[in-house]
Each structure stands twice: as C-alpha cells, then as structure tokens.
Amino acid sequence: MLKLLVVEDHALVREGLVRLLGQIEEGATVFEAADFESALTVLDNEEEFDLVLLDLALPGIDGFAGLDILRRRYPAMPVAVVSAFDDTPTITRVLNLGASGFIPKAFSGEALLSAVREVLAGNIFRPSGQNGARLDDATPVPPTKVSVRPDEVGLTDRQAQVLCLMVRGLSNRDIADQLDLSEGTVKIHATAVFKALGVTSRTQALVAVARYGIDFENVF
Template sequence: MKIMIVDDHPMFRDAIMQTLEQLDDTLHWCHAGSCEEAFSLCEEQRDFDLVLLDLDLPGMDGLTGLNEMRQRLPTTPVVILSATDDRDYVMRAIEQGAKGYIPKSSSGEVLLNALRLILSGGVYLPMAVLDGVYATAAANAEDTPSTRLTPRQIEVLNLLSQGKMNKEISNALGMAENTVRVHVRAILDSLGVSNRTEAALRAMQLGLVTESEG
C-alpha cells in the first residue's frame, strides 16, 4: 500500500506514520509540506492508494488543493486530516470529493477504523458532524416528513445518494434535467436539509436508501 501524507508539521507526520503502520505490513509512504509539493509528487508517481491531506497548509488553500488533487488522482481516495471540525467546512470538503474527514484530535483507533472504511469504499465523517446533521434534519423535517416524497422523488433520491449528478439522473430516469432540479429541491425541502450530501445521509438514517447505495 502506498500513501501520500500532505502536512507541514513533521512531528504530526511521524506520529501518523507510526499509527498507519498497523494498516498494512507493506506500507510505503511519501510526504509533502504543501499542495504544490504534493502535485510534484503526483507527476513522478500516480499509483497511490490513499492521500491524507491537511487543509491548513502554506500556499494554496486546502479546498482548492483538494479539487486539484482530485483532478490529478481521480481514482485515489483523498482524506482530510484537519484541526478544524467545523460542520460547514467538513460538508464542503465532502461535497468537493473528499472520501473522509478525520479531525486531528481523533485517537489512533478512530483513525485506523476510518481509513479501513474508506479503503473499502465507504465515506467517513466525524460522529459529532453526523449527530449535528441528523439533529438538524430531524428538527427541520418535523412538518415535512419523508412520507411526502413521491415514488418518482424516491427514485431521484436513490440516484442522488449514489453520487449521481442531475444530468446522470436525467439520463437514467428519462426526464428533463430541469425536472430533476425541481425534484431535488423538493427532496431537500421534505427532508429538512440544505444540500445533497445531507440528503443522502438523512435518507440512509430514515431507511429510504441502503448504505451500499449511498
């Protein structure tokens, strides 16, 4: 297994590597102290199994760096390791393609379990963020229960939860893209959430879609 760690704090990198050695006996890793250094590494080698990216780096800002990294390594999961666990920031990172967001305050056990989940194809969010999403959704959805969703909207929700974009949903269901937008807006309103990621999480909590579809 080959991992790239993008972080400008050597002591943190060393501590992370000691923990990551428990993931795989044949672990190989390299590190960069900025997004620019990481991009240079991408030019030299592209066979990374995982990228751990700090968002608070010198030079290019973290979210821009995340977008660029996703373009350079489109099939490699990029995981955010950050001292910031603000819910809005976490959700923005996930929406922009990160496969997980792990606070630096997490224990070694949490880190390893999160990375195992991500390497198996899942997405990891901090429990505190998930609790906030669910609590907000539940409060907002009291007057707009999920039973108000039409069968067609359930179909849209299932595809949305799989990460499909409006055009892909339009092609799959044979409806106009503008109609898909209307359905998505109605789904968000009905579930009491503000974006597609929260809708997918809420749908799994309510049992409207299965975790494998999400």
C-alpha cells in the same frame, strides 16, 4: 501493498501520521509532503497511490483548493481530509468537494486507522455524532482565499435566500413577505440554516457568514 501519501505542514504531526499509517498493514509504504506543491511532485513522480491524507491549513495552496485540484487531476484516487477544523460547515464543504472522508485530528490513533480502513474499503467516512462546533466555542476556521457558495456549506437554495435576507437585517415577517412564505415556514428554514452552520442564533449565523466568506451573489 498499500501506498499512502500524507500532506501536512507541521513536521511533528506529519511524522506521527506516517508512523501510525505504517501500522495499517504489513508492507504499507507511506510518503509525506509538507505542502501541496510538494505533494503534486510526489504524485507525478510515483505510481498510483491508494489514498492521500490531506490537511486543510497548508501554506501556499490550501487544502480546499488542493482537494479540488486532486479531484480533477486524479479522479480515481481517494482523498481523505485530516484536520483540526471539524465544524459542520467545513466537513460538509470538504465532502461536497469530493473528499472520500473527513477525519478529525482529535481522533485517537486507533480511530484514525479505522477511518482510513473505511475509506480504503470504498466508503465515505464522516465522523458519527458530528453536530458541529459552536461559534462561541471559538473553533478556528481554516484560511481560504476564495468565497464559499451556500451549497458548499450544506444550504439549500431557499435556506440561502433566508440567510441572505437575515444578513440584510430583515425580520422573519419581512423575510416571509419578501419570499412569499408564511412566517412559520421562514422559522423552519432559519432553524435548518442554524443547524447547517452549527450555530444557535441569528447573531452567530451572521458571524459564520463573515468567517466562512459565504457568497450570496447568485441566491436570487
């Protein structure tokens, strides 16, 4: 019999997920928690769970910190994030933190159940065709209490260096001189940076750096 835990602070959403997940198979048991601390109590008091579905924007310990704790404390237990914050950097960061899947809240009930089944089958679920929301779409960013390393949002070391120098106001030519690269190579890295951040311009990239709290302390 499947045993699932839903961690979601909005009661209406939580109750809807519990009812929906109860349909995944006959006899499935679905527990619920309104915050991460309550979720830990449930996990400590019950036997092993087949899957935890975790929201990101939780009160107290947020979903990012909570996911890190769960991966350390229960390394064999799959955790899937279910969130409205479905931009590319958030999805990349979640999967890099060890989530078994990212399921957008915009999914239909049928699509959500299909995604959950994928995770239960041992696969990593990432929504197909996810190209990232643009900053000019005013996509909300979940709260986070800590800075984010560039690799957590999908940037390579070189891409992080290029972005760092963009933040400092250097032109592509100046960046090329600083990194001993050709200007064409810098443009290629810049395009990759924009794609990773889900943006289309330098201005939007700088906004993304501020919104995600990207930390460049160790890029050089």
